[in-house]
Amino acid sequence: MLAQEFIRRKRDGGDLAADAIAEFVRGITDGSVTDAQISAFAMAVFFNGLSADETVALTLSMRDSGDVLDWSGIDRPICDKHSTGGVGDNVSLMLAPIAAACGLGVPMISGRGLGHTGGTLDKMDSIPGYTTQPDNALFRRAVEEAGCAIIGQTADLAPADKRFYGVRDVTATVESIQLITASILSKKLAAGLGSLVLDVKFGNGAFIADYDKARELAKTLVKVANGAGTQTTALMTDMNQPLASAAGNAVEVTNAVEFLTGVHRDPRLETVTLALAAEMLVVSELDSSPATALSRARDALNSGAAAETFGKMVHVLGGPSDFVENHAAHLEKAALTATVDAPEAGHVASISTRDIGIAVVELGGGRRRSEDKIDHAVGITGLIDTGTAVEKGAPLAVVHARDEASLAVARDAILAAYVISEAEPEVAEPVAERIVG
Incomplete structure (x- = not known):
């Protein structure tokens, strides 16, 4: 099947056969399908979705685009x-x-x-x-x-997933549930x-x-x-x-x-x-x-x-x-540490968790660009939980930083992320539900 015909079928809301999906994935792997064609297919899926059978076929085709490990001879369930x-x-x-x-x-x-x-x-x-x-x-x-x-x-x-994801990442098609599913599972099943x-x-x-x-x-x-x-x-x-x-x-x-x-x-x-x-x-x-x-x-x-x-x-x-x-002797330690203290008494009502993660990136513990080098020593410890009672001046967390400037940024981020109120909040259980097939 021509790649453009394959894309047109999904663009128009049609169903894709497993062998056609496998052929398209082979093209992703060997380079015979262009980035533009991958992008067009991803956008067609973003708007029209994939059925369960199509998602299974895409997952298996990407799994089979490279090595599939064999654990025979190991006497343990894998x-x-x-x-x-x-x-x-x-x-x-x-x-x-x-x-x-x-x-x-x-x-x-x-x-x-x-x-x-x-x-x-x-x-x-x-x-x-x-x-x-x-x-x-x-x-x-x-x-x-x-x-x-x-x-x-x-x-x-x-390897097909690696190329497919790279195209999706720059074409606003990452959020498709079916493509996320195929990406995650193709690597795991391999x-x-x-x-x-x-x-x-x-x-x-x-x-x-x-x-x-x-x-x-x-x-x-x-x-x-x-x-x-x-x-x-x-x-x-x-x-x-x-x-x-x-x-x-x-x-x-x-x-x-x-x-x-x-x-x-x-x-x-x-x-x-x-x-x-x-x-x-x-x-x-x-x-x-x-x-x-x-x-x-x-x-x-x-x-x-x-x-x-x-x-x-x-x-x-x-x-x-x-x-x-x-x-402790083997792990690198940050040059500076400082406690972030609660600005008032009360209970931790909520935490903007994403902002804590961003603070770690700002410290150098994550990447702004894919080529950035990680500073493994920096981070935040002693983070207290939602619902915890605190006195004014009690520690909310400890920042581990490479310099004073990044330490100050992280301290401000933590203070902004923690909301303290007089009333004790209800705290949800960490495991909410079990999903089975």
Whole structure:
């Protein structure tokens, strides 16, 4: 089929056959389809949508545009988690080793920071020597020896998606639910998963703030993933405040290690992490009961098995062998720290979570342009939760900065983001809903 005829059919609201979609995706991969044609197709989909069958076909075609990993010979169910992103969302760092300590194989392919949200790979790059872009042999060895590996997408995994997304990013077509779904799932399914759990965020710190729209994405992701043959469920989780009490890179790694070792666990972060771990155990059929799966995940955390697994993963992928025990010595620290104090007494009524994420970017902990270098040491810690009672002058957070100018900008952003009122607000549970196929 000619590319222009393929585009015309979708432009006019017609249905696309799976073999025609596969042919178009091959053209994206080999360059025979131009950027202009990709852009035109994306815009046609933006306005006319894709059916569930068309979205499955697009997902599978992009999955098959490169390598599809094979985990045969590894005696563990292979499962992963994907988050739509948030502020202080370092769940992956604890979840992968908890799930692995429970008997799952977790080949976690993660991304870098996007907009106001932090990237798991940028956090892992804080660890000296850690390889976030290993070859497939090292990736497999890490999963075999540690049970999990947190890495980035290689050039050989879903290359059609990489090109397609690049065009969508500059043609105002990113927001299509069907194209978001195919983009996310093509990369995840290329990892050779047996099952998948999705963490779909909503709220003022999420990419999709509106609950109903985020729920539509969750339902589409679950339906398409199951249609593509991968058992999948989703949890809807609240991002109306930072999930961890830290936002940044090295500071979130510290938060994760302290969580795994029991030094400090943010309550909402613990709830979400263990809920996702239990969901992974159930969806992979390693456990049949959500209650027993949750207990099993909690035991793996409290026993120290998950912390040991994290340390093993870090070492196999090139990091220090004593990282868990001596993380403070290995992680870079910011030159300046300063407390941001509450301007009045009361209760934290709300937090503009997106603005906290932007403050981290302004500090240098995120990117304004794709080529920007990350400052792994900067960030914000000690972020207090919505509903917390504070006295005037009590700390709201601590800024870790490279210089006085960026520290002042971050301090102002935090003061603007925190709304303090006399009345104690109602605080929603962090896990709002479970979405199944």
